[in-house]
Amino acid sequence: MSRRPSLSVAVITGALALTVAGCQSVRTVSHVHSLNDVFQYVYTSSLPLEVVGNPYPGANDAGVAAAAARAMSGLVSRRPLEFVPVPPGSGAHANGYRTVLFLSGGGIVPGERLCAGGLPTDTPKGGSLHASAALCEGSTMVAWAEGWGGPVPATPDATFAALMDRLIDAVFKREADRDAFESEDVWPDQ
Numbered sequence: 001m002s003r004r005p006s007l008s009v010a011v012i013t014g015a016l017a018l019t020v021a022g023c024q025s026v027r028t029v030s031h032v033h034s035l036n037d038v039f040q041y042v043y044t045s046s047l048p049l050e051v052v053g054n055p056y057p058g059a060n061d062a063g064v065a066a067a068a069a070r071a072m073s074g075l076v077s078r079r080p081l082e083f084v085p086v087p088p089g090s091g092a093h094a095n096g097y098r099t100v101l102f103l104s105g106g107g108i109v110p111g112e113r114l115c116a117g118g119l120p121t122d123t124p125k126g127g128s129l130h131a132s133a134a135l136c137e138g139s140t141m142v143a144w145a146e147g148w149g150g151p152v153p154a155t156p157d158a159t160f161a162a163l164m165d166r167l168i169d170a171v172f173k174r175e176a177d178r179d180a181f182e183s184e185d186v187w188p189d190q
Contacts, residue, residue, distance in 0.1 A: 026149045026162045029170075048098045049083040050090065053123035055105035055130075058154030067156040068101055071164035072133075076172045083168075089117055097142075099171070101133045101164075105152050108132040111144025126152050129160065133167045145170035 049072065051065040059067075065085035072083045083099060091098070100114040105127025109119060115136035129152045134144035147170075149163040 026159060026166055027147055029146055044093065044095055044097075045080060046082040046084050046093075048086040048090065048093050050086055050088045050098060050100045051103065052088045052100065052119045052121055053103040055103055055123055055125055055127060055152045056155050057125040057152075059156060064103065064156055067160065068103075068164050071161040072099075072101075072168040074165070074168070081172075088119070088121065096137050098136050099133060099168075100136060101131065101167075104130045106130055108146040111141040114144060115139050115141045128152065129163065131163055131167055133171050135171050143171050143173075 049065070049069050051061070051068050054061045054064045056064055062085070069083040069085045073081065075081065086098075088100075100119075102109045102114060102119055104123040105125060108130050109132050111132070111134040113119070114132060114134035116139050129149040130146070131148070132144060132146040135142040145167050147163050147167050149159045153159075
């Protein structure tokens with residue numbers, strides 16, 4: 001009997017356990033209960049995403065904003081919604097809505113303050129990843145959530161992507177949308 005299969009199974013089991021443990025380190029807390037059914041009536045395929053702060057010592061601000069937008073994009077009200085990174089303070093989408101994301105190596109910003117603006121842009125590098133995100137109509141908060149995801153590595157990683165996905169799930173209450181999408185569901189032409 002060879003010991004190689006046992007060793008391979010042990011290595012695979014250990015790697016799987018580490019992967020699952022890494023995903024479990026993401027924590028998200030939703031602070032505002034909102035049905036966010038506004039997106040059943042406001043038709044748009046994209047929303048601006050203002051990313052403030054960058055706790056990653058090995059990544060530039062544009063790279064972090066792009067990674068956040070990719071991880072946050074998905075289905076809302078059974079339709080695809082793409083988040084498009086824009087400079088902080090650049091204003092709302094034509095429909096009046098925008099999403100603001102604050103990233104830090106420790107600490108969050110409440111939703112009302114995210115929407116009001118004037119956020120600190122020079123956040124500390126490293127530490128423990130903290131994030132807060134808000135859906136804003138102009139400077140009025142519609143919904144927000146906060147989360148944290150463990151130690152900050154040099155660049156955004158799978159834990160960052162999982163945190164962004166969970167944050168936007170909480171803000172947009174989109175949990176059920178993942179299974180309900182049908183390919184013919186698209187935003188109507190404007």
